[in-house]
Amino acid sequence: MDTEALKKYSALHPKPAGLTLQYGTAGFRAKAEQLDHVMFRMGLLAVLRSKAMASTIGIVVTASHNPEEDNGVKLVDPFGEMLHPSWEEYATQLANAEEQELQKIITEICQKAAVNQHKDASVFIGRDTRPSSEKLSQSVIDGISVLGGQYHDYGLVTTPQLHYMVCCQNTQGQYGKATLEGYYKKLSKAFTELIKQSPSSGESQRHLKIDCANGIGALKLSEMQPCFPKEVQIHLYNDGTKEKLNHLCGADFVKVHQKPPRGLDMKPNERCCSFDGDADRIVYYYKDATGHFHLIDGDKIATLISIFLKELLAKVGQTLKMAVVQTAYANGSSTRYLEETLKVPVHCVKTGVKHLHHKAQEFDVGVYFEANGHGTVLFSKAAETKIRQLAKEEKDDEKREAAKVLENMIDLINQTVGDAVSDMLVIEAILALKGLTVQQWDALYTDLPNRLLKVQVADRRVIDTTDAERRAVTPPGLQEKIDALVKKYKLSRAFVRPSGTEDVVRIYAEADTQENADALAHEVSLAVYHLAGGKGAPPQP
Secondary structure (H helix, E strand, O other): OOHHHHHHHHHHOOOOOOOOOOOEOOEEEEEHHHOHHHHHHHHHHHHHHHHHHOOEEEEEEOOOOOOOOEEEEEEEOOOOOEOOHHHHHHHHHHHHOOHHHHHHHHHHHHHHOOOOOOOOOEEEEEEOOOOOHHHHHHHHHHHHHHOOOEEEEEEEOOHHHHHHHHHHHHOOOOOOOOOHHHHHHHHHHHHHHHHHOOOOOOOOOEEEEEEOOOOHHHHHHHHHHHHOOOOEEEEEEOOOOOOOOOOOOOHHHHHHHOOOOOOOOOOOOOOEEEEOOOOOOEEEEEEOOOOOEEEEOHHHHHHHHHHHHHHHHHHHOOOOOEEEEEEOOOOHHHHHHHHHHOOOOEEEEOOOHHHHHHHHOOOOEEEEEOOOOOEEEEEOHHHHHHHHHHHHHOOOHHHHHHHHHHHHHHHHOOOOOOOHHHHHHHHHHHHHHHOOOHHHHHOOOOOOOEEEEEEEEOOHHHOEEEOOOOEEEEOOOHHHHHHHHHHOOOOOEEEEEEOOOOOEEEEEEEOOOHHHHHHHHHHHHHHHHHHOOEOOOOOOO
């Protein structure tokens, strides 16, 4: 390691005094002007991780659904998954180190993680459309170069596209070609094959309005549009030419505010969807004839996909194990529908994509979605091999055709991470193949009314949870209080959990009516305020 070069370059990317950041589920996020040193140091870390894994590592410069003036960075592991938790710790140490300790901390990481300094390093970089992203990704490149790493800069890409590239590279092309064209071709080929099978193929055009959150999704969808079959007409709104990224639009805005985005005019019963700022989340919605807004969130997307895959798996007649993975935020009606009507096992895990992804890997077919619209489907190696073999060799026509549909689904789904483009094509294909309207999809079950609140506390660490965050262990007396409050309402449940990023406690409540869900959420927030050290004035109803 060239100590002098490290010193010189590090001085060009100084750390603001007194700033401490934490690498969380979404990597680092902060105001863009606070991140220059972090980007440089994540370039350093990516080289170390690459040497440790003897693989290409990815770095994405994005702050997803945050406001345009924020930015962030996250690392991508060899098979397109999130950075390993043990390295999240190293990322935090490196980002917060004082200038003069940098060398020492790098040496410590190399010792702890058995990094072979003589190995080559390779890093893929991508970024979103924020005004600050280009300059910040240049700082990442400085970090990579100073430690002698090789890099490939993909420039403007969606977050899931970069995850995909990393996976293609490290599977020596088995997962696909590590180029944007390779990504577009693989997905559009699978999608076209599926659409061909649909009952109304060729005669009617399917229209979909897409709110692109004024982000990267619009750029990439318009690049991909020529590859789509003519039956499918997509119409892009909030394409970033006029308005600010994520401002009053995007999947997060629509999910939180339960209303349509600005800049998209909805006619009754039109199918619409929203991506988030870096295109790794998607939600659908429509307005009914009376003008009432209906949101179709990640839970309902997971349900639609599960119905479809379950039917196909039954047709191919294999004993492949399928399950759905949710978090405590999943609507109770969705869990009930999946378990009782569909008879599909449901597993609940802690909030955060990495927990869902990890659990989904335990099954032949693991469907996971967060209510916010981030999710995908994982197929085990064995399941994929079996399905591809049946699609080629099965003598029984019906079984073989079902296996072919499954094979195209495997190719259409981005198994590395939730991908709004891929998920949208999966949903569009299923709706076409099953001849479902958006209203029929929505009518599968009715969501229980719910409410999300947050309470500011002096220290979020006073709250500790268990049972996939559904029960509070500390402070003493809080869970008993929540249990008593829940008993007052029908079909109700509530839970509290500390935020991963700020000193607030998040509260979720659901019940038989909106009024009751609101009342329960408020009563629970008062309990949190009094028992967990609330700050400021008590919560108002």
